[in-house]
Amino acid sequence: MDRESFLAQVRRQVGRAVLPEAAGEREVFDPGPAAGEGLVARFAAELEAVSGRCHVVDGIDSAWETLLALCEEIAVREYLAWDDPFLPLPDLNRRLHERGFNRGENELPVDEAARQAAQEQLAGAQIGITGALGGLAETGSVALHCGPGRGRLASLLPPVHVALLRADQLFPTMAHFIQAHPAALQEASSFVFITGPSRTADIEQTLTLGVHGPKNLHVILIQQTGEG
Amino acid sequence: MNSNVTFYSRIEDAIAHPDRHRPVGVGAMRFAAKRLAAAAAYPEFEAMRDRARRIRAHTLCRLDHYLGQFANQVEKNGGHVFFAADAAEANRYVTDLARARGVKKAIKSKSMVTEEIELNHALEAAGVEPIESDLGEFIIQLAREKPSHIIAPVMHKTRQQVGELFAEKLGIPYSDDPEELNRVARSRLRTEFLTADMGITGCNFAVAESGSVALVTNEGNARLTTTTPRIHIVLMGMERIVPTFADLGVMFQILARSATGQKLSVYSTIVSGPRRAGEADGPEEFHVVILNNGRSSTLGGELAEILYCIRCGACLNSCPVYQAIGGHAYGSVYPGPVGKVVTPALMGFGPWADLPHASTLCGACREVCPVRIDIPHLLLKLREQGHEAGRTPAWLRVGLGIYRAAAERPWFFRLGLKANQVATRFLAGRDGWIDRLPPPLAGWTDHRAFPALARESFRTWWGRREEGNGERGTGNGGEGGRDGS
Numbered sequence: 001m002d003r004e005s006f007l008a009q010v011r012r013q014v015g016r017a018v019l020p021e022a023a024g025e026r027e028v029f030d031p032g033p034a035a036g037e038g039l040v041a042r043f044a045a046e047l048e049a050v051s052g053r054c055h056v057v058d059g060i061d062s063a064w065e066t067l068l069a070l071c072e073e074i075a076v077r078e079y080l081a082w083d084d085p086f087l088p089l090p091d092l093n094r095r096l097h098e099r100g101f102n103r104g105e106n107e108l109p110v111d112e113a114a115r116q117a118a119q120e121q122l123a124g125a126q127i128g129i130t131g132a133l134g135g136l137a138e139t140g141s142v143a144l145h146c147g148p149g150r151g152r153l154a155s156l157l158p159p160v161h162v163a164l165l166r167a168d169q170l171f172p173t174m175a176h177f178i179q180a181h182p183a184a185l186q187e188a189s190s191f192v193f194i195t196g197p198s199r200t201a202d203i204e205q206t207l208t209l210g211v212h213g214p215k216n217l218h219v220i221l222i223q224q225t226g227e228g
Numbered sequence: 229m230n231s232n233v234t235f236y237s238r239i240e241d242a243i244a245h246p247d248r249h250r251p252v253g254v255g256a257m258r259f260a261a262k263r264l265a266a267a268a269a270y271p272e273f274e275a276m277r278d279r280a281r282r283i284r285a286h287t288l289c290r291l292d293h294y295l296g297q298f299a300n301q302v303e304k305n306g307g308h309v310f311f312a313a314d315a316a317e318a319n320r321y322v323t324d325l326a327r328a329r330g331v332k333k334a335i336k337s338k339s340m341v342t343e344e345i346e347l348n349h350a351l352e353a354a355g356v357e358p359i360e361s362d363l364g365e366f367i368i369q370l371a372r373e374k375p376s377h378i379i380a381p382v383m384h385k386t387r388q389q390v391g392e393l394f395a396e397k398l399g400i401p402y403s404d405d406p407e408e409l410n411r412v413a414r415s416r417l418r419t420e421f422l423t424a425d426m427g428i429t430g431c432n433f434a435v436a437e438s439g440s441v442a443l444v445t446n447e448g449n450a451r452l453t454t455t456t457p458r459i460h461i462v463l464m465g466m467e468r469i470v471p472t473f474a475d476l477g478v479m480f481q482i483l484a485r486s487a488t489g490q491k492l493s494v495y496s497t498i499v500s501g502p503r504r505a506g507e508a509d510g511p512e513e514f515h516v517v518i519l520n521n522g523r524s525s526t527l528g529g530e531l532a533e534i535l536y537c538i539r540c541g542a543c544l545n546s547c548p549v550y551q552a553i554g555g556h557a558y559g560s561v562y563p564g565p566v567g568k569v570v571t572p573a574l575m576g577f578g579p580w581a582d583l584p585h586a587s588t589l590c591g592a593c594r595e596v597c598p599v600r601i602d603i604p605h606l607l608l609k610l611r612e613q614g615h616e617a618g619r620t621p622a623w624l625r626v627g628l629g630i631y632r633a634a635a636e637r638p639w640f641f642r643l644g645l646k647a648n649q650v651a652t653r654f655l656a657g658r659d660g661w662i663d664r665l666p667p668p669l670a671g672w673t674d675h676r677a678f679p680a681l682a683r684e685s686f687r688t689w690w691g692r693r694e695e696g697n698g699e700r701g702t703g704n705g706g707e708g709g710r711d712g713s
Contacts, residue, residue: 003299006311006520010466011292013528021282022289029279029474046491108509112425112458119422119456139492148506152455156448174477174492185438185473189305189504190454193480193496198448201488202364202380203406204387205255211363211414212421213448213495 031175039137039170040221046140050196051209052217054140056167063164063222064089067129070162070218071101076126080104080158083149087131088164088222106151128154128214132165133181135219138173141195142219143181145188152190161214163194167223235559235582242557243675248384249554252376255383260545262489263596270491276481281599283475284536288527294436294469295518301439305501307514315345318517322347322428322461323354325515329459331356331425335417337443337450338362339430340378340539341463341519343561344574347428358428359420361449363413370397376555378562379487379541384554417449427453427511431464432538433479434516437472440500441516444483444493454499460511466518467527467535479538486540486598522574530609531573536599537566543593543603549586558583565593569606572614581619584610623668649681656680 044054057063067089071079079101084093093103104125109115130150132142142163146152155161171177174193178184185191198213209215242249267273287294299309312318326334334356336342348369351358360369364382368375371393375381382390391404400412429450433442441462443450454460470476476498484490503510527535544550544564555563560571560580568587572580584607593603614620634640655662661677664670672678 001311001313001317001520003309003311006313006518007292007296009520010295010524010527013524014289014292016528017289017532018530019285019289019532022285026286027279027282029478050490050494106508108456110458110512115458116423123418123422141492141496146507146510147504148508151508152451153509156451156455174480175474178474178477182473185435185440185498185500189499189501189507189510190451191440191498191500192451193492194494195490195492195496196494199446199494200363200410201446202362202367202382203385203390203409204251205258205380205383206387206406208406208410211410211447211449212361212417212452 029175031173031179034171034176034180036137036172039172040167040223042137042172043135043140043170043219043221046138047196047217047219048140050140051199052140052196052219055218055220056223057220058223060089060222063220064092064095066220067092067162067164068099070160071096071099071127074126074160076124077101078104078125079127079129080106080122080125080151080154081129082131082151082154086150087129088166092129106153108153122153122157125158127160127162128156128158129162129164130155132163132169133184134177135165135170135221136172136174136177136193137170139193139195141174141193143177143184144192144194145184146190146192147188155192155194156213159210159214160216160218161194161197162218162220164220164222167221170221234579235557235586238557238559239553239586242553249376249556251386252384252554253551255377255380256545256547256551259380259488259541260596263486263542263545264489266485266489266491270485273482273485276478277598277600279478280482280538281536283470283478284538284599287469287471287475288467288532288535291466291469291527294471295466298434298436298439298469299516299518301437302501302514302516303439305439305514306504307439307501307516310515310517312517312519312521314521315519318345318463318519318521319347319350321515321517322463323350323356325459325461326351326354326356326426329425329513331459333357333359333420333424334426334428335359335361335420335424335453335457336365337427337429337445337453338365338381339428339463340375340561341430341465342428343375344465345463345519345521347463356426359417359424361417361421361447361453362445363410363447366413366417367393370394374556374561376563377541377544378539378564378566384556421452421456424457426459426461427455427457428461428463429453431462431468431516432483433470433476434464434468435471435473435476435498436469438500440473440498442476442480443497443499444480444495445497446488446490446494448495451495451497454497454511455509458511459513459515460499460502461515461517463517463519466520466523482598483538483540486538486542486596522576526573529573530613531569531606533601534566534569534573534603534606536601537570538599539566540598542596542598546592546596548588548590548592558586565603565607566601569603569610572610577614577617577619581614581617584614645681645685649683649685652678652680653683 376384395402502514
């Protein structure tokens with residue numbers, strides 16, 4: 001059906017619709033002040049409650065040590081990652097290379113044959129490293145705005161996902177985050193709030209982790225020394 | 229599902245074979261308990277529900293405007309929009325596109341709207357293999373069955389049944405360990421994800437201001453479906469719209485809590501068009517099919533409120549009828565309280581005229597609905613419409629006619645009462661209950677007993693009381709429950 005006739009048909013029925021609450025002004029929902037006490041503790045507790053792991057660290061150096069320890073735990077040397085400018089650890093990819101880790105090709109080619117070959121190669125990576133646009137304390141979620149240099153596959157294909165986040169990127173709730181980043185959807189072709197590792201309970205409501213996405217989710221939450 | 233009789237026979241069947249759907253009742257009650265706990269732990273829940281309801285009402289009253297805005301934004305993002313009047317148009321768009329692009333295999337993320345339009349049949353007929361990637365839907369597809377719950381499609385199966393199915397269809401050694409079954413499904417589906425040409429998803433919400441489509445999953449299959457295949461196609465009911473990102477945030481706050489008791493689903497994914505310049509992954513093509521299929525006439529009628537529905541499944545979980553008969557007995561794609569309204573609303577009475585009668589009108593569904601849809605009220609409206617359309621069964625019409633004749637004539641009413649007092653006492657056992665009524669009333673006593681009428685009618689008792697006696701009547705049958713039954 002063409003667009004004009006479709007919308008005209010809807011318009012006719014909209015005119016007849018009786019929906020009392022629809023009258024009146026649109027409310028502006030104000031979630032209140034975004035800064036809050038105890039955001040780090042709340043975020044960590046909520047993330048652990050959904051089977052994620054939160055590593056609260058002081059400063060860049062401890063963040064790097066924590067990340068390296070996670071990488072060393074995994075025998076495979078292949079990993080996926082966002083580009084350096086989008087990660088809070090400077091030169092992360094170069095430093096991992098020096099330690100003998102190989103960054104997998106991130107590109108999913110447009111050409112069909114090349115695409116499948118690339119996907120199979122990508123599937124070998126065992127750890128994916130990303131930054132994040134923000135974190136939600138209320139739910140222990142990380143917000144990822146995928147785009148150039150910030151591929152989707154790094155947080156999706158490998159069985160382990162490590163997200164790096166600065167403590168000053170935390171918000172109390174999703175409403176606060178949206179208030180601070182109103183155009184996040186326009187800016188990313190793919191945006192996601194991730195709350196814990198992939199899970200299912202489809203068989204007899206028995207919880208099982210790691211269905212299609214990562215089985216392990218680590219968030220390295222970086223505080224500047226002296227920050228609470 | 230071609231006649232009214234089949235609905236009743238499906239119910240008979242369900243009641244006669246409780247083992248087939250017992251897991252559904254158990255699962256539903258477990259979900260309901262989790263929802264209650266989540267609501268109790270979230271002080272803003274009631275205010276959020278009110279807010280969500282106002283957002284739904286506001287949007288639907290300007291649906292033409294927001295649909296237009298949404299379509300413009302999708303096109304601005306580099307995507308394509310197709311407006312489908314009905315299931316046939318929607319299916320044709322998808323299969324034509326698949327044919328034009330040489331698609332052999334399409335991977336799907338769980339979508340009720342594709343069940344509604346039976347897209348998988350259309351794809352198979354067009355030579356495209358559809359593969360369901362949600363674990364529950366994957367199991368359903370292997371078993372060639374229908375979902376029994378809108379968010380937990382395979383709730384009717386035990387782990388042993390899934391184990392036997394996997395052993396038979398996938399040729400693996402039998403296991404009933406969910407962890408192992410999940411591992412098998414994951415590895416098979418991973419290969420499918422990496423080789424599928426087209427990804428097909430539904431749409432939990434569509435954001436008008438940015439032309440975005442929000443998809444909520446726990447498994448992550450919607451993220452893969454919208455990332456690895458070169459074409460992503462979205463099927464959405466036209467009522468799925470919210471105006472802004474902030475409105476979407478409100479919906480996210482109530483959806484998972486109402487559905488599974490989670491604060492938020494694991495992946496709340498929001499896609500806005502195909503991959504952009506400089507991006508390393510994502511689909512090259514992005515299509516949205518916006519489906520009417522009976523929704524616009526619902527919007528202009530007495531049942532408009534049902535379009536508020538956000539498909540959380542809370543009304544199914546809370547419903548005593550759903551808990552007792554399971555999802556399949558309804559025969560419709562959408563089961564439970566919401567299904568009893570949505571199905572006849574979208575598809576007409578056809579074989580569905582009896583669905584609105586499968587309710588005790590207890591109001592549990594209204595109590596839990598995140599957007600406070602007054603489902604019992606809508607069921608009454610549907611019963612009224614059904615009656616006006618001549619869809620009331622003959623026995624009920626005749627019976628009500630007799631009752632009306634009696635109720636309008638006090639002498640007739642008193643006579644009937646007396647006759648019934650005598651007749652029911654005659655039929656009742658010593659405990660005052662009737663185990664078997666004669667036809668045409670036998671249906672009542674198939675599954676429950678009927679009490680004999682009290683010796684003294686309420687009217688007589690009331691009359692005595694008004695005269696200043698004030699004592700309780702002495703009727704001795706049919707008061708309270710039956711002991712030991």
